[in-house]
Amino acid sequence: MVPDALSALRLTLLVASVSILLVLPLGAGLAYAMARRSFYGRSVLVALTSLPLVLPPTAVGLLLLRLLGSEGPLGRSTLGVDLGLLLTWKGAVLASSVMALPLVVRTARVTFEAIDPRLEQMARTLGHSGVSAFFRFTLPMARRGLLAAAILGFTRAVGEFGATVMVAGNIQGRTRTLAGAIFSAQQGGRDREATLLLIAAVLVGFVAIFASERLAGVPSVRRSGLR
């Protein structure tokens, strides 16, 4: 019972960590593009990245299944290679990444929008290329907001169940995360195990909330200037 719970906790932290490592750079990049650039299809991109926020998680899961199923656009028959995502922990990473992306993008976008774009121009006149200006000035100015985005995305990934269970299943020791383990323990009437898992989930949640409150409590970089 305890080893099973520990394995679920370990897998949950692994899946959430890998998800956020994937989603943060991608989400920050998308958020930056949305905040600073106008380009063809921008509003479509905004809608697409927000979609998992408004869809039921099981709908997202079904969508991913259709994409990844052997006949789907990303399936084995179409690609010629097996991405190895269905019913594996990598699939759980994919599902929770997709679910976490909107929160990361939204938080990061607000952060970037709050930074005066002229500061980046200022850095350009001081001899920094566009890339250097982004990494040496904009990114450090956004660090607090991006950290908050990461924590938000991480907690979303920890809590994700609906999409994950459809793509990765709920396989003990392989794809059974905290959410799945709690569901199975309750369904099987294993009350003590369910309680143990509940405590683990509450602890993870508390740590995340404290961390994000501490970050949110301190205002992030504001629009500077006296104009």
Add this chain to the structure above:
Amino acid sequence: MFAAASLEGALVEVAEAFGESGGLPITFNFAASNALAQQLRAGGRADLFISADEFWMDFVDEENRLVPGTRLDLCGNRLVVVAHPDSRFSMERLEDLAGGDFHHLSMGDPDAVPVGRYARAVLESVRVGDGDLWSKIEEFVVPAVDVRAALGLVEQEPRAVGIVYRTDVHRQSKVRLVFEFPRSRGAPIRYPAALVQGGQSNSGPAEVFLSFLVGPVATEIFRSWGFEPL
């Protein structure tokens, strides 16, 4: 009425026949029997419960949620092995599952869902080499929340085989029937039914429907869906 998910097709038809014969309309809650049992224990209100195995009916009984003396067995079922229509998987005997050419074995959660519990019990009883069949194939198991979900995976994934009820593939299905579990293996699969304590219409319509369920019309419908008479 709370009923095991595997009964859905048949029970809906029985309820229609019940309605045509002047009975009241019936509201169903179809799910895995374990899920229904947990809901009943938590205080869920129902008039009638049909479980897919004795275990979960006993579980509710132990909570004193059943009306004494109303419990009866409705019908029986069989386990089968199914595969995706594109798959070439085949087997002659249960032992062939060990080392079989598949990536996933889709079945009801063997810790909870009746179809999974039955299957596991049978597989544990089969000796293969120095151990039992279950320990040989356990690592391929993908547990599903109910038999419909187990079937769904096989419909989508050519490299999965599944263990479901014969009734799930009896009338029409997107999967191929590969193997029927021999009758001699394992305990018989039975669907016990009983009235639930605290229901709204126990002594009236629910009791009438329960006797309709064991009457000739319902028995014929169950037979047409592939259930075995007792």
Add this chain to the structure above:
Amino acid sequence: MLQVDIRLELAPFPLQVSFSADRRLTSIFGASGAGKTSLLEVIAGLRRDAKGRVVYEGEIWLDTDAGLFVPPEERRVGYVPQDGLLFPHLDVRANLLSGSARRGRAPEADSDLLRRITQLLEIEGLLERSVGGLSGGERQRVALARAVCSAPRLLVLDEPLASLDLPLRRRILPFLRRLRDELDLPFLHVSHDPLEVQALCEEVVVLRRGAVVAQGAVADVLTDPGVHPLVRDEGFENLLVGTACAAEGGAGEVELCAGVRLKVPSFVEGVGESVLVGVPAQQILVAVERPRGLSAQNYLRCRIRSVRSVEGLEMVLAAVAAEGPELVAEVTPQARKELDLEVGREVFFVVKQTGCRVYSRGATRATFE
């Protein structure tokens, strides 16, 4: 030399500007909304939507016909926006060093330049401070220092004093002059304040509704009938550069040229230092002979160089002594007629001591009229 010939689609009118500035110190003058900031951004390379040509010292920065655009980081323009735009996540020292990427010089040379500029702008004490805690005047000086520390070829100042209140403006102006004189850097300066233009630059380009309407030497252009209405708002103010003589009690004295002294409110600069004095054209009385019995302390003997009618007023431009500075006095057409104020006539410009404004680095004791 800076040559600009550009067109930029802006609302409500396009910016269509063509000029060539030969002097090292040039001002772009115009009311707010005339397109001045956009023009600076085009020159600094911060706008990609401008069409036309920008050439600086023979180097082509923009030529849309040839498809040429030099990115801002390669133009070596030290840009000082009106709000300073300091990097909020860095302290003052890191802000000042943020342009060192361009120089690629040894750290010692870096710290030499840093020391020199922080001394010049008197911000040595701020280096370890966070940007958030700086006052308006400190922010502007740090922004200036940051631009200069990046070793630019051209310093571009966008209304460097506009965000400051009047007393602070008076205090920062001498720093700008000092920077200009010490560093020998070409300036391009944008302002709607004629005083700033006079204080900093030799040549002025006047912009109105997106187009150049005048260009030339500062005093000429700012008293031009076409331009003066723009100046009129704040009134034309003569700006004189003098050398500090003794200052005692509530009074100070500056020498404008050999033998010509002006009594002004007291200041902190020591004897021999350069002092800026502003004399509003409205504050000057014109007399055809030396008046008696007046309380005014200054009687400048001048010869009229030109008289222009501007918006119902007469602008009398006269030179003090042969080599002395020029001043503009404002009189009514009736006074001009009665006194027969014509070119070549010798007159006295009468200036009250308290009518003079001293622009001092520590102008705390400077008084208004």
